[in-house]
Amino acid sequence: MATQSVSRKFLTMNDLEKNYNPKRTEDKIYEMWEKSGVFEPKIESSKKPFTIVIPPPNVTGSLHMGHALNNTIQDILIRRSRMKGVPTLWVPGTDHAGIATQNVVEKELAKLGKSRQDLGREKFAREVEKWVQKYGDIIIGQLKKLGCSCDWSRQRYTMDSDYVEAVKAAFLHYQEKGWIYQGERVINWCIRCQTALSDIEVEHRQVDGKLWYIRYQIQKSNLKNQNENVKLKNYITVATTRPETMLGDAAVAVNPDDKRYESIIGQTVIIPIVNRQIPIIADQSVDPKFGTGAVKVTPAHDPSDFEIGERHKLASIKVIDETGKITQIKPQGFDFTGQKVLEAREKIIAELESQDLLEKIQDYTHQVPHCYRCGKKIEQLLSKQWFVKMKKLAEPAIRAVEKGEIKFVPERWEKVYLDWMKNLRDWCISRQIWFGHKIPIDGIDDVLDTWFSSALWPLAVLGWPKKTDDLAYFYPTTVLSTARDILYLWVARMIFSGLEFTGQKPFEIVYIHPTIFNIEGKRMAKSLGTGVDPLELIDKYGADATRFGLAYINTGVQDIRFDEKAIIAGRKFANKIWNIARFTILQMQNDIVKFKIELKTDDDKKITQSLNHLIASVNNDLDNFRFGQAAHSLYDFIWHDFADGYLEASKKEKNPEILLYVMVTTLKLLHPFMPYVSEEIWQKLYEQKLVAEKLLISAKWPEAG
RNA sequence: GGGCGCUUAGCUUAGUGGUUAGAGCGACUGCUUUACAUGCAGUAGGUCGGGGGUUCAAAUCCCUCAGCGCCCACCA
Secondary structure (H helix, E strand, C coil): CCCCCCCCCCCCCCCCCCCCCCCCCCCHHHHHHHCCCCCCCCCCCCCCCCCEEEECEECCCCHHHHHHHHHHHHHHHHHHHHHHCCCCCEEEECCCCCCHHHHHHHHHHHHCCCCHHHHHHHHHHHHHHHHHHHHHHHHHHHHHHHHHCCCHHHHEECCCCHHHHHHHHHHHHHHHCEEEEEEEEEEECCCCCCCCEEEEEEEEEEEEEEEEEEEEEEEECCCCCCCCCCCCCCCEEEEECCCHHHHCCEEEHHHHCCHHHHCCCCCECCCCCCCEEEEEECCCCCCCCCCCCEEEHHHHCCHHHHHHHHHHHCCCCCCCCCCCCCCCCCCCCCCCCCCEEHHHHHHHHHHHHHCCEEEEEEEEEEEEEECCCCCCEEEEEEEEEEECCCCHHHHHHHHHHHHCCEEEEEEHHHHHHHHHHHCCEEEECECCCCCCCCCCCCCCCEEECCHHEEEEEEEEHHCCCCHHHHHHHHHCCEEEEEHHHHHHHHHHHHHHHHHHHHCCEEEEEEEEECEEEEECEEECCCCCCCCCCCCCCCCHHHHHHHHHHHHHCCCCCCCEECCCCCHHHHHHHHHHHHHHHHHHHHHHHCCCCCCCCCCCCCCHHHHHHHHHHHHHHHHHHHCCCCHHHHEEEEEEHHHHHHHHHHHHHHHCCCCCHHHHHHHHHHHHHHHCCEEEEEHHHHHHHHCCCCCEEEEEEECCCCCCC
């Protein structure tokens, strides 16, 4: 509470607008904060810092509602921590997002009828650079509009020069450990993007397909030992969803315990059309209950077939190339070379039918892999790529979470993380796209998976591999707030990277925020016309309204059906607060203010008691990431207890000190949620010498007494 | 095939064992009450998805069924 001041220049009604006006407030206030230097923490070695690194938005486009929610959450945590007097750092930045950004630039070029190949690498790189510059700036501008109190002096980009060094250092480190290797195996290949993808960059979508039952002739000379079940048959039937891959079959596999086929294991069958001889083999991985219990094995085009192939030393015959066309496999009398997969499939089916080798066709709905960036079907094919061995990296990452050193909020995500981490395959890190970090090996012109660089974010932004003061003081960071869809792609990889390179976890708490859907429960997407632009909301209702509305509906649920009504309620609330302040300020001028808290009436006692409860519950809620609950308590107290109750009553029985005390305290509690209106009011109070601290953003946070 | 989440008033939802289940928006009825009509005072509207159980007491805990959504998985 401020000390008594004798010389106050009283404001009149006209000095305070009747309604809160965000547009006349926000930019002015933000500039004031920025100039004051409060966003940039000072290192105080005696105090434990509070650090957040922003999940760097992709420079593919502007921010969406998920970003608005996540950055509101982070700013709430940051502002509260700062007000508590803790050295508080929020590192901002952007991600080059290799494949995603390359794709959006390619889409732009396509509008002009051009491809990246038309431009060539150099010109294309310049186009990408222009895009990155433009959208990088847009994103930073949006974060500022939202009111994010990031330390802009520490702003980073995943391809700035220091970051390139960090990526190199990480790669070399893995190499020295012997964890980087080049291998030829079946990987996910996007025909449109022309690159390999890791397993988690593939989306499985349900597709209505067919199951074709095809007869493979058993070699006549081997038919002597037939048993009861196959006595009358001279063929074995396999079921497949991809008949065209039979061009590359290397075996027919059955389960070793499958009595039906016991007697013919080891015999030879002839692939129809291809006329090549392949063995019938027994492999544990075959499910006797599916289809006929016999499966054609195509090691070059299916990861599990590849493994069967390795176990049985089968040849891998690549029949589909990187453009999604049939290779120069020329069975006698046929030539499918250069034909698209579906085209070849049709011809093969027709030929099988004419040879009476197609037993039946079933409708079959199954999961088919698609590219997570361009949405096109993935081909699984044999390819030489670079991998990181995961076993040694996963172990400490599992332990850190199991021992509770890293906690997930909500807790249930811990299990999701661990399940994935315990069943990791090696990480395919090479990409054949043009935009990204070059693999630091001479003569290799591939780039790295964009997530290889994102995985280093918490350490790289603080200076690693250099031993900087920032790294020593602000690492490990405190909270990582993010969306659930990048739990594996990003969060898991930051955990093992952080532990490997520093021996310390990258963050203490992973907060997984709700996903925002539209009111029908559908994904918000610009392309579907279901997106809501947070900037438009800020323009219409103000940043505070947008932030408060988002915080208010974030009650810890998994999904949010976004309803603009919440933001409208936020706007009204901002206005309500403004008017409470207006009333209070005018009240202060009419009465002598002693700045001494004296509880005279029952109303005084009641309101200060409720306020104390409010402080306790807001603190408790925020300690536990219960943003919605905290917002609800603030709303209910301020509107109903304070305005409808105490303020009305105070018109009859005056106690301006209490009025001011409650006002000032609620402004502090509200500031992380609604920084602009609260600071704007604070400035009026400061001018009136009704508060002592110059800025609310750095005023002392209330604790329950 | 595994796992997770959700189902409360017309809409979006709060509420994790305890008096007549709250709010915002919408609807309706009054109010130019010396801050706010972005307001104030009220009214109507809910068998808390169905069924079963535990308990003195269940929207809340357990089981089960149904619907919606998400994630993982080498049934080709």
